[in-house]
Amino acid sequence: MASVVLSEAEKVYIMHGVQEDLRVDGRGCEDYRCIEVETDVVSNTSGSARVKLGHTDILVGVKAEMGTPKLDRPNEGYLEFFVDCSANATPEFEGRGGEELGTEIANTLYRIFNNESSIDLKLLCINPRENCWVLYVDVLLLECGGNLFDAISVAVKAALFNTRIPKVRVLEEEGGREIELSDDPFDCIRLNVDNVPCIVTLSKIGYRHIVDATLQEEACSLASLLISVTSRGTLTCMKKVGRGSLDPESIFEMMETGKRVGKLLHSSLQTVLDEEEKLGSARKKVGFLG
Amino acid sequence: MPLDHRRVPGPEESQAPLLFVPSGAKESEPPPAGAAHRDPTALQPLFEFRRAPFSGRGARGRPSDREPELSLALQEALEPAVRLARYPRAQVDVSALLLQDGGSALAAALCAAGLALADAGIELYDLVVACALCRAPSEGEWLLQPSEPEERAAAARLTVALLPSLNQVSGLLGSGEGGPPDSWAQAVRLGLDGCQRLYPLLRQSLLRAVKRRTADTQEPSEREEAVEPPVVTA
Amino acid sequence: MAGVEVRLPAARERLAQGLPRGAGEGGRDLVAPGDTITTDPGYMRGHGTYMGNEKLVASVAGVVDRVNKLVCVKALKTRYNGEVGDIVVGRITEVQQKRWKVETNSRLDSVLLLSSMNLPGGELRRRSAEDELAMRDYLQEGDLISAEVQAVFSDGAVSLHTRSLKYGKLAQGVLVQVSPSLVKRQKTHFHDLPCGASVILGNNGFIWIYPTPGQKDEEAGGFVTNLEPVPLPDREVISRLRNCILALVAQKLMLYDTSIVYCYEASLSHQIKDLLKAEVMEEVVLQTRQRLLELEG
Numbered sequence: 001m002a003s004v005v006l007s008e009a010e011k012v013y014i015m016h017g018v019q020e021d022l023r024v025d026g027r028g029c030e031d032y033r034c035i036e037v038e039t040d041v042v043s044n045t046s047g048s049a050r051v052k053l054g055h056t057d058i059l060v061g062v063k064a065e066m067g068t069p070k071l072d073r074p075n076e077g078y079l080e081f082f083v084d085c086s087a088n089a090t091p092e093f094e095g096r097g098g099e100e101l102g103t104e105i106a107n108t109l110y111r112i113f114n115n116e117s118s119i120d121l122k123l124l125c126i127n128p129r130e131n132c133w134v135l136y137v138d139v140l141l142l143e144c145g146g147n148l149f150d151a152i153s154v155a156v157k158a159a160l161f162n163t164r165i166p167k168v169r170v171l172e173e174e175g176g177r178e179i180e181l182s183d184d185p186f187d188c189i190r191l192n193v194d195n196v197p198c199i200v201t202l203s204k205i206g207y208r209h210i211v212d213a214t215l216q217e218e219a220c221s222l223a224s225l226l227i228s229v230t231s232r233g234t235l236t237c238m239k240k241v242g243r244g245s246l247d248p249e250s251i252f253e254m255m256e257t258g259k260r261v262g263k264l265l266h267s268s269l270q271t272v273l274d275e276e277e278k279l280g281s282a283r284k285k286v287g288f289l290g
Numbered sequence: 291m292p293l294d295h296r297r298v299p300g301p302e303e304s305q306a307p308l309l310f311v312p313s314g315a316k317e318s319e320p321p322p323a324g325a326a327h328r329d330p331t332a333l334q335p336l337f338e339f340r341r342a343p344f345s346g347r348g349a350r351g352r353p354s355d356r357e358p359e360l361s362l363a364l365q366e367a368l369e370p371a372v373r374l375a376r377y378p379r380a381q382v383d384v385s386a387l388l389l390q391d392g393g394s395a396l397a398a399a400l401c402a403a404g405l406a407l408a409d410a411g412i413e414l415y416d417l418v419v420a421c422a423l424c425r426a427p428s429e430g431e432w433l434l435q436p437s438e439p440e441e442r443a444a445a446a447r448l449t450v451a452l453l454p455s456l457n458q459v460s461g462l463l464g465s466g467e468g469g470p471p472d473s474w475a476q477a478v479r480l481g482l483d484g485c486q487r488l489y490p491l492l493r494q495s496l497l498r499a500v501k502r503r504t505a506d507t508q509e510p511s512e513r514e515e516a517v518e519p520p521v522v523t524a
Numbered sequence: 525m526a527g528v529e530v531r532l533p534a535a536r537e538r539l540a541q542g543l544p545r546g547a548g549e550g551g552r553d554l555v556a557p558g559d560t561i562t563t564d565p566g567y568m569r570g571h572g573t574y575m576g577n578e579k580l581v582a583s584v585a586g587v588v589d590r591v592n593k594l595v596c597v598k599a600l601k602t603r604y605n606g607e608v609g610d611i612v613v614g615r616i617t618e619v620q621q622k623r624w625k626v627e628t629n630s631r632l633d634s635v636l637l638l639s640s641m642n643l644p645g646g647e648l649r650r651r652s653a654e655d656e657l658a659m660r661d662y663l664q665e666g667d668l669i670s671a672e673v674q675a676v677f678s679d680g681a682v683s684l685h686t687r688s689l690k691y692g693k694l695a696q697g698v699l700v701q702v703s704p705s706l707v708k709r710q711k712t713h714f715h716d717l718p719c720g721a722s723v724i725l726g727n728n729g730f731i732w733i734y735p736t737p738g739q740k741d742e743e744a745g746g747f748v749t750n751l752e753p754v755p756l757p758d759r760e761v762i763s764r765l766r767n768c769i770l771a772l773v774a775q776k777l778m779l780y781d782t783s784i785v786y787c788y789e790a791s792l793s794h795q796i797k798d799l800l801k802a803e804v805m806e807e808v809v810l811q812t813r814q815r816l817l818e819l820e821g
Contacts, residue, residue, distance in 0.1 A: 012751045114466070
């Protein structure tokens with residue numbers, strides 16, 4: 001992963017700062033950097049979102065394509081995640097350099113969506129056993145400034161919120177079924193993203209934990225706990241990342257913090273998404289020229 | 291262009307061979323407790339988790355199916371236990387092969403790999419003990435070391451790895467239907483408790499192996515094969 | 525106490541053209557690559573220009589800088605071009621035989637020779653084989669140093685020296701990386717600011733903010749780093765300064781002691797973490813710019 005090298009004294013400075021609840025950029029231990037969210041930034045997708053969190057810059061595009069349901073779930077569509085670590089983010093990602101990180105993130109995304117409540121997959125079914133919608137969620141990492149997982153999960157949620165899948169009807173005819181696309185381009189299915197979880201990564205630095213670590217802070221942290229929280233405060237996934245170990249007691253504290261911060265994250269995100277929706281076509285698109 | 295006589299030719303890359311000494315305030319506490327930094331030349335472990343093609347129920351897996359996620363979990367859970375700084379510029383390969391999935395596969399692989407590392411004479415801070423848990427769909431009770439059918443039916447699964455004598459959690463991986471943090475916390479507690487109960491068992495078997503080994507002194511091999519033992523139930 | 529703010533991105537407004545430019549920026553020519561700067565053959569070709577058809581043509585986008593007969597074009601975004609006597613802050617990337625490689629945001633790695641630094645103890649002695657073996661005890665990969673440019677090689681690589689008590693290894697503090705062209709050249713680049721912290725404005729765009737050392741009788745070269753916790757008030761000042769510098773950089777204002785102090789004072793009405801927001805940054809920098817203009821008269 002993109003990482004920075006720090007001197008021992010710099011690490012000590014960051015560590016003591018966390019202890020005193022004043023981080024290098026003036027934030028407290030439980031403060032996020034300001035998150036900028038914009039949806040519908042790529043017109044060729046069914047739904048897209050771009051999220052900037054400090055220097056971290058994520059673009060997510062969702063494309064709905066027709067496919068066949070999986071054998072063990074004939075009445076459901078499914079999601080596919082692909083993460084592309086662009087060499088723009090760091091030269092290390094050039095060639096196959098970003099592949100490992102990409103698979104790790106994609107696996108984590110599969111994991112947090114691997115339950116029935118996150119998203120109603122039955123809605124994606126067109127024709128049991130034969131046709132369903134497959135949502136390809138493509139995550140593009142444009143810049144790494146720390147806390148990738150949280151930013152990606154927020155971007156995925158925003159993109160799914162923005163996703164519009166055309167409505168189709170199945171016509172029974174002799175000699176087979178036929179699928180007819182609705183004539184009205186605005187006649188489409190929206191996904192309910194109320195239960196889509198967001199990831200909150202809590203990095204352990206010294207004896208305390210922080211949310212939304214910058215690259216420098218990540219370099220000081222040996223172990224972090226990654227948990228995915230839904231808007232109602234339920235946990236759908238937890239995972240220790242990093243090469244260090246954690247104290248059992250601190251895990252419980254981190255879970256509580258994660259739940260609290262996660263709920264706040266969801267409510268703020270939802271407010272902004274609704275606000276953007278309300279603006280409708282009056283909204284001035286910023287895109288990449290901002 | 292004139293030559294630069296002031297610039298001395300040297301190797302293009304260099305890395306610190308010395309172990310980073312944590313800051314003064316931290317020196318008193320045990321090294322793996324979070325402060326010890328690893329220098330880049332220290333042992334680069336290679337962890338691998340594979341499934342045998344016939345390991346699971348249902349369709350046969352592809353023979354070369356490497357599980358990147360479980361391999362990573364294996365690495366992250368075992369690394370804190372290994373005294374990596376003692377092995378500069380060395381590499382150790384740990385490969386776990388799942389022969390038959392009878393449930394709690396990752397936990398079993400973690401225990402086996404931890405034992406194999408110890409058996410190979412690799413310096414460790416502590417043994418690694420792991421437990422799997424799952425939550426049954428309806429009543430929401432957490433079950434320790436579930437069997438394969440239980441695991442398949444479960445609403446949520448969790449694997450906990452513990453360094454028992456240091457009381458540090460080295461691995462944690464779980465997901466499933468959402469539950470309140472309290473329920474997950476309870477699962478972690480239950481898992482840790484299970485690990486503590488499993489610990490004497492693993493320790494005994496290791497000591498037995500050492501005893502047997504001292505009878506016929508034998509060089510430990512560099513590369514070890516961690517093959518899954520029968521699932522141990524606590 | 526947790527703070528999460530999500531918002532829509534705001535389109536950055538173009539600064540009104542009529543707005544008075546910052547200190548010393550008025551009336552400069554902006555050129556793009558390929559633009560003819562002058563056809564007068566009397567001028568000398570400097571950095572960022574080339575001769576074509578008896579004309580002096582710009583090769584980078586930036587401001588034209590004339591010193592007597594020498595014409596240069598300075599790009600806004602650039603790597604550091606070393607000049608002898610510059611003060612730089614750099615990070616050690618490699619330890620080699622008799623030298624360290626230092627990352628200074630220059631196109632090539634800079635070098636710090638073992639012979640061009642003051643070793644602990646201070647006395648000028650011959651560097652022995654023991655010193656060579658102990659090089660990593662002095663400076664390790666990742667360590668930050670302040671140094672002066674001793675020489676620039678013909679390929680542009682920079683050789684550094686730390687043969688003064690002012691230079692040497694840096695201890696606790698915060699590094700901010702900015703574009704080298706935003707650091708104003710001054711007599712001194714070491715400033716003890718009145719707000720209670722010190723900064724080193726490296727000519728290479730590396731800016732080091734650190735607590736003002738209590739007494740000046742440091743060990744030669746300062747190889748013993750003090751790892752005692754920095755008190756909270758000092759930390760607040762350092763964090764605020766860091767955010768102020770980032771705000772100035774975001775609005776492309778030159779960095780020097782006065783602009784930093786003014787920006788710091790303008791920021792005092794805001795919380796430190798609020799300075800990370802674009803609109804607060806803009807407001808603070810606008811006030812700073814105003815004060816700087818008043819100062820110029």
